[in-house]
Amino acid sequence: MLSGTGLVAGYRKGVAVLDGIDVEVPAGRVTGLAGPSGCGKSTVARVLGLLQRPWEGRVSVDGDVVDGFRHSAPRAQRTAIGMVFQQPRPAVDPRFTLHEVVAEPLRATGRSEPIEALTEQVGLTAELLRRRPHEVSDGQLQRACLGRALALRPRYLICDEMTAMLDASTTAALVRVVDRQVEEHGTGVLAISHDEALLERWAGRVLRI
Numbered sequence: 001m002l003s004g005t006g007l008v009a010g011y012r013k014g015v016a017v018l019d020g021i022d023v024e025v026p027a028g029r030v031t032g033l034a035g036p037s038g039c040g041k042s043t044v045a046r047v048l049g050l051l052q053r054p055w056e057g058r059v060s061v062d063g064d065v066v067d068g069f070r071h072s073a074p075r076a077q078r079t080a081i082g083m084v085f086q087q088p089r090p091a092v093d094p095r096f097t098l099h100e101v102v103a104e105p106l107r108a109t110g111r112s113e114p115i116e117a118l119t120e121q122v123g124l125t126a127e128l129l130r131r132r133p134h135e136v137s138d139g140q141l142q143r144a145c146l147g148r149a150l151a152l153r154p155r156y157l158i159c160d161e162m163t164a165m166l167d168a169s170t171t172a173a174l175v176r177v178v179d180r181q182v183e184e185h186g187t188g189v190l191a192i193s194h195d196e197a198l199l200e201r202w203a204g205r206v207l208r209i
């Protein structure tokens with residue numbers, strides 16, 4: 001279980017965006033997180049993804065309370081959680097090929113496993129993998145971002161509006177990739193979306209802020 005308990009967090013002193021909320025992301029299931037624009041869904045993603053320290057409350061990964069966030073997050077906990085954001089373009093190095101984008105977490109952790117099975121799973125051909133971000137569509141780049149998020153086989157995956165910029169067929173394809181991770185590897189997924197209909201179809205349980 002990836003969980004946040006009593007989370008209080010924000011950006012400006014004295015203005016809490018999250019006001020003591022609890023979020024539980026169990027393994028082996030898709031949990032949805034819905035709510036109107038600006039209610040703090042991305043802030044939940046950042047805190048549970050260990051990218052932002054909450055002002056109060058705690059985050060735990062499989063029962064271990066996290067005490068470091070951002071650069072001081074312990075590697076084992078950081079790599080246990082994969083993240084995909086709404087906009088793929090600012091999330092990648094424009095100089096990388098898509099192959100390098102997907103392989104980057106492996107390189108950063110000194111691992112050199114083949115990524116062909118992964119790139120095939122997310123629907124990237126060898127020809128696309130040689131291209132750089134400016135030579136592909138948002139959907140193709142988002143496939144690479146999902147591949148990157150799965151490269152270290154995270155036990156949890158946070159999808160923050162992953163499909164908001166994509167057409168229906170790419171959305172369906174990426175949802176299938178995530179569902180397969182859940183079924184085959186028991187990954188616990190937090191699917192954040194303002195699209196209630198998508199979450200109703202995709203998630204077993206939907207939390208609302």
Ligand SMILES: Nc1ncnc2c1ncn2[C@@H]1O[C@H](COP(=O)(O)OP(=O)(O)OP(=O)(O)O)[C@@H](O)[C@H]1O
Nearest residue numbers: 011012017035036037038039040041042043044194
């Ligand atoms: N870096 C930041 N600096 C200051 N305020 C921020 C920052 N990021 C978010 N906020 C504010 O925090 C609140 C919650 O933002 P957040 O992005 O978590 O909401 P959200 O529910 O994900 O919204 P959306 O659905 O529009 O993406 C908003 O009022 C927003 O203006």
